[in-house]
Structure formats: C-alpha cells, structure tokens
Amino acid sequence: MATQRPWFFRFPPEMISLIVSFLPNKDVKSLRLTCKALGEITPFSSSRVFLSANSLNIQVFRAVADHPKFRQEITEIIWDDARFVSAPLIWENVHPTIDPQSVQTNPDEGCPNWFVEECEENRYRMRHRKHRDVDRPDHLARKNQIDAQMPLKVCWEYYMQILNDQTTVIEAQDDEKAFLYGLQRFPRLKRVTVTPAAHGWLFTPLYETPMIRAFPYGFNYPIPRGWHFDQTEGQVVEPLPWSEATEEYKELWRGARITLRVLSQVKKHNFSELSFDSKQLHTGINFRIFDQPCEEYNHFAAIMKRPGFRRLHLSLLTGSSGYWAGFQSGYFHQAVSLARELTDIYLSTTFNLGSLSSLGDPPIPLKKVLPVMEWPNLCNLALSRFSVDTSELMDILKLLPSSLQSIELEFIEFPFDESCLTGLLERMREELNWAERDQLKPTVTIAMEGHRRWPGRFIKLPDEVASFLYGSGENPVDGGDTCGPRNGWGTNHDLFEAEYTRPNVSIPDLRKLGIVR
Known part of the structure; x- marks a missing residue:
C-alpha cells in the first residue's frame, strides 16, 4: 500500500522555502533532519561561523570551512572571547589574587562557594531583568530551565569538563590554528567580530554557539565575560598600564590579540570590517595600548592602513573617569587616520558608568580622536x-562629508553644558542645514539609558529626532535630561532580548498594553 504524501509537500518548493526562511537556523536544522525530502528542499544558509577556545566550536568551525557549499556563504567570523575560570580573579595590580574563602567547597552543594554564589546571582538577575513583565514565551522557556536545574554538584562537574577542554585548546593553540584555516577557506569573508558577551545572561545567550547549544538542559553556570571586567553591577575596572602588564593580564584579551596579530600579518584574505564589540557590557579593549607604540598598537595600525578596510567597531575600556593618555598621546588619532577608505566607525568608552567622580572631568577632545x-x-x-x-561636537559634524548617511549618539554626557542633548539637537537643526539637502538626509539616532539601567538596555529615538530635525516635531529631549527622554517618546530595547522591545511609556500604560503586570 502506497504511503500517502504529507499535505505539506503539496505546496510548491518555492513556497516551502519562503515559509522556512522565517525560521531561525537552529529550527531549520531540526526540520531538515525530519525526513530526506525536507532535507533536500529546505534551504539552509548561514553567513557566520563561531570560534572560541572550545573544541566543539572549533570542530564545527572546521567542518564548515571544509564544506564545499557552506564555506562559500560565510561572511563573518564571530570569536567568543569569554573564557571559563577555575575561580574569579581580582586584578588589584598587575598580579591577580583569589579570595581563599571563595574556592572552599560548599558542604551542602559539593562545589566551591564562588560557584554557588554565581549560580544564585544568575537566578536573581533573571528575576530582576523580568521585573514586572507578564510571562512571555521566552520567560516561560527560561523558567522551565530554572525549574529543571541540575544539582549544582553536577553543574560544577560539567563546568570543569569545559574548563579542562579550554585549557587543552589554549595549550595546543587550536583556536588560533582554526582562525588561520578559516581565513584561507572562506572566500567571501568580510567581517571579523570579537566579543566578550557571547554568553549573554543565563539561558539568554547573545549567540547560540555550538558549545552553548550543547549545554545540558537546566545547566546553571557562572556566565563568563571576556576581557577585563568587574562582575559587580554598575562597576567599571580601571585598565592597567599596558607597558607594565604581565602576559597573564594581557591574555584576558586572547582572542582580540590573536585577531590583531593574524589579520595584520596574513595578506591573503578579503576581510574589510573589524569589530571589538562589548555589547554595552562595562568593558572593552584596554585603551592603554594607545599610550605608546606596542605590539598590539602596531598590529592595529597595520590593519587600519590595509587597502579596502572600511568598517571599525571599537569598544574601549577607558575606566570610569579621567583624561586618558591614549587620546593625549595622539597615537589613537594617528592609527585611525590611516584608514583612508573608512565608511563606518563606531567608538564606545566606559566613561561615566555610574561614576560620580567623573562629573568634573573635562570632555573627551574629539578633534584629537576623530580625524574626519x-x-x-x-x-x-x-x-x-x-x-x-x-x-x-558641532565642529566635527560640520566637517563630515556629503556621503554621510547616519549619526548615532549613545549615552552622551555634557559635563560643562547645562543644555545637554536639548541644546545639541537645536543647534544641529539650526546650523547643519541637513534639511535642505537634495540627497538622502542623514539619519540621526539618540540612545539614552532610561530609568532602569542594565547593560544592553536603552531607549532609542530615531523617528522623534528625525521629526524634529527635518519636520515640525518637538524636541524629543526638551525638558528631559541625559538619563532619558520624556514619557511617551522613544522605544525601549534590549540587545540580549529582542522580545523586550516596548514603547517608553508609564507603568500604567504598559499595563494597559498587556506588557507588565
């Protein structure tokens, strides 16, 4: 007896492909495995591949690099530069210290005290981030994982397997070897991204790398952060002088350093975009590499002057306050001046992240930073x-070329200007004459903290700013401050939770919309 053909296959293959195109890659992979017919007609396409000091990530990375079709589609390598630790380190100077109490075994849980504390903190952060929100599907998915949490002793044992694997990879330099191999095998590679934020928050990763997808259901673990980072909420570490730093300290930026070295030395690759992106976490590339020439600075400068280099995203760890030697020395300005074909640049610092001491510091000398x-x-x-x-800032904006398409100003501070963003937008409308352009007018986006500060969350006002600059709209920050716009203006976003997006309105209004309880 002939088997009846499933109704789904009655649709033309083109329609099936269109339907499947709305699914995330992880669901496309599962769909392709359900039967041979779906595997043949369901397209799978991925433009990026992940790398880190983890053997599973490297195994998948190399498998894609060896695949005759998939390797042709890769345009971006994303390096997860966060690493697992056997105990949290405190970098009070160039040498780390460990709290002896933190590594003692908790008799009730069968794992170190610090591990227990971090896992409990994860549960707290999950509740804190949800706050008054109604239960969304993503909330319920995370709650189900919390309810199914493995015993912490089992979590610790699995965590140690990952840590030991990481040690083996680093000792053999397998991650660097894979990166070099990928540069040779991805002919359409355009961008290399290095980030310390791949793990996001518990059960909410920024990227579902092969390693993270393989985690057991309910696996609670200390979320690793790359680079120099303070786990205390709202705190920013001060970058240590690079010229005095030990190799152990510099290795906090292992992936970033390998990327700089390899991309500056290997000639046969086509990348044109480089991103060191903290995703608004309170860290970045140690800014002290620009104090004076050093190996990392030389690699960075070599990349900047590479023919065809067009896009730079650079998160800088500057500390929370001060007038930094890197800008004063002129080496930063000198290096980025070499990127003559640059079309896109994104620069961020850790300035004024909750630091009252920074309010009296002088503003960053933009003309010494931006060789526009x-x-x-x-x-x-x-x-x-x-x-x-x-x-x-207005002088800089007036010097920008006619090719300009967009300006983004995020969490900008005006230490000696009481008019703040209100005055800036008014001057932009009055002095720049962008509204009179015949060609496309630059998009201007303002991002502000809002009243519930959390890394990755912000209020964005692109439409409101456009209405003010190019139409008859009101100033969206008139009467407000640098912390947030007026109620009803802008949209709240979360870099780690796309589902969080909502209008910037009062709690009663959010309740009416069914967003909060």
Whole structure:
C-alpha cells in the first residue's frame, strides 16, 4: 500500500522555502533532519561561523570551512572571547589574587562557594531583568530551565569538563590554528567580530554557539565575560598600564590579540570590517595600548592602513573617569587616520558608568580622536559613552562629508553644558542645514539609558529626532535630561532580548498594553 504524501509537500518548493526562511537556523536544522525530502528542499544558509577556545566550536568551525557549499556563504567570523575560570580573579595590580574563602567547597552543594554564589546571582538577575513583565514565551522557556536545574554538584562537574577542554585548546593553540584555516577557506569573508558577551545572561545567550547549544538542559553556570571586567553591577575596572602588564593580564584579551596579530600579518584574505564589540557590557579593549607604540598598537595600525578596510567597531575600556593618555598621546588619532577608505566607525568608552567622580572631568577632545578630514567616504558615525563639548561636537559634524548617511549618539554626557542633548539637537537643526539637502538626509539616532539601567538596555529615538530635525516635531529631549527622554517618546530595547522591545511609556500604560503586570 502506497504511503500517502504529507499535505505539506503539496505546496510548491518555492513556497516551502519562503515559509522556512522565517525560521531561525537552529529550527531549520531540526526540520531538515525530519525526513530526506525536507532535507533536500529546505534551504539552509548561514553567513557566520563561531570560534572560541572550545573544541566543539572549533570542530564545527572546521567542518564548515571544509564544506564545499557552506564555506562559500560565510561572511563573518564571530570569536567568543569569554573564557571559563577555575575561580574569579581580582586584578588589584598587575598580579591577580583569589579570595581563599571563595574556592572552599560548599558542604551542602559539593562545589566551591564562588560557584554557588554565581549560580544564585544568575537566578536573581533573571528575576530582576523580568521585573514586572507578564510571562512571555521566552520567560516561560527560561523558567522551565530554572525549574529543571541540575544539582549544582553536577553543574560544577560539567563546568570543569569545559574548563579542562579550554585549557587543552589554549595549550595546543587550536583556536588560533582554526582562525588561520578559516581565513584561507572562506572566500567571501568580510567581517571579523570579537566579543566578550557571547554568553549573554543565563539561558539568554547573545549567540547560540555550538558549545552553548550543547549545554545540558537546566545547566546553571557562572556566565563568563571576556576581557577585563568587574562582575559587580554598575562597576567599571580601571585598565592597567599596558607597558607594565604581565602576559597573564594581557591574555584576558586572547582572542582580540590573536585577531590583531593574524589579520595584520596574513595578506591573503578579503576581510574589510573589524569589530571589538562589548555589547554595552562595562568593558572593552584596554585603551592603554594607545599610550605608546606596542605590539598590539602596531598590529592595529597595520590593519587600519590595509587597502579596502572600511568598517571599525571599537569598544574601549577607558575606566570610569579621567583624561586618558591614549587620546593625549595622539597615537589613537594617528592609527585611525590611516584608514583612508573608512565608511563606518563606531567608538564606545566606559566613561561615566555610574561614576560620580567623573562629573568634573573635562570632555573627551574629539578633534584629537576623530580625524574626519581623512575619511572622505564616511557614511556612518557612532559615538557611545563620550563626554563631549557641544561646540566641539558641532565642529566635527560640520566637517563630515556629503556621503554621510547616519549619526548615532549613545549615552552622551555634557559635563560643562547645562543644555545637554536639548541644546545639541537645536543647534544641529539650526546650523547643519541637513534639511535642505537634495540627497538622502542623514539619519540621526539618540540612545539614552532610561530609568532602569542594565547593560544592553536603552531607549532609542530615531523617528522623534528625525521629526524634529527635518519636520515640525518637538524636541524629543526638551525638558528631559541625559538619563532619558520624556514619557511617551522613544522605544525601549534590549540587545540580549529582542522580545523586550516596548514603547517608553508609564507603568500604567504598559499595563494597559498587556506588557507588565
């Protein structure tokens, strides 16, 4: 007796492909495995591949690099530069210390005290991030994992397997070897991204890398952060002088350093975009590499002057306050001046992240940072956590080329200007004459903290700013402050939770919309 053909296959293959295109890659992979027919007609496409000091990530990375079809589609390598630790380190100086109490075994849980504390903190953060929100499907999915949490002793044993695997990979330099191999095998590679934020928050990873997808259901673990990072909420570490730093300290940026070295030395690759992206976590590339020439600075400068280099995203660990030697020395300005074909640049600092001591510090000298006259093709400029002088920022904006398409100003501080964003937007409308352009007018986006601060969360006002600059709309921050716009203006976003997106309105209004309880 002939088996009846499933109704789904009555649709034309083109329609099936269109339906499947709305699914995330992980669901496409599962769908392709359900039967041979679906595997043949269901398209699978991925433009990015993940790498880290983990053997599973490396195994999948190399498998894609060896695949005759998939390797042709890769345009981005994402390096997860966060690493697991046997105990939290405290970098009070160039040498780390460990709290002896933290590594003692908790008799009730069968694992170290610090591990227990971190796992409990994860549960607290999950509740804190949800706050008053109604139960969304993603909330319920995370709650189900929390309810099914493995015993902490079992979590610790699995965690140690990953840690030991990481040690083996680093000793053999397998991650660096894989990176070099990928550069040779991905002909369409355009971007290399290095981030310390791949793990996001518990059960909410920024990227579902092969390693993270393989985690057991209900696996609670200390979320690893790459680079120099303070786990205390709202705190920012001060970057240690690079010229005095030990190799152990510099290895906090292992993936970033390998990327700089390899990309500056290997000639046969086509990448044109480099991103060191903290995703608004309170960290970045140690800014002290720009104090004076060093190995990392030389690699960075070599990449900047590479023919065809067009996009730079650079998160900088500057500390929370101060007037930094890297900008004063001129080496940063000198290096980025070499990128003559640059079209996109995004720069962020950790300035003024909850630090009252920084309020009296002078603004960042923008003219010593941004050599805009050397970027005749600049299309997109973004500045995040910059303390600025309004007049100097206006001078920079007036020098930008006609190719400009967008400006993003995130969490900008005005230490000596009471008018703040209100005055800046008014001057932009009055002095820049962008509204009179015949060609496409630059999109201007303002991002602000809002009243519930959390890394990755912000309020964005692109439409409101456009209405004010190019139409008859009101100033969206008139009467407000640098912490947030007026109620009803802008949209709340979360880099780690797309489902969080909501209008910036009062709690009663959010309740009416069914967003909060």
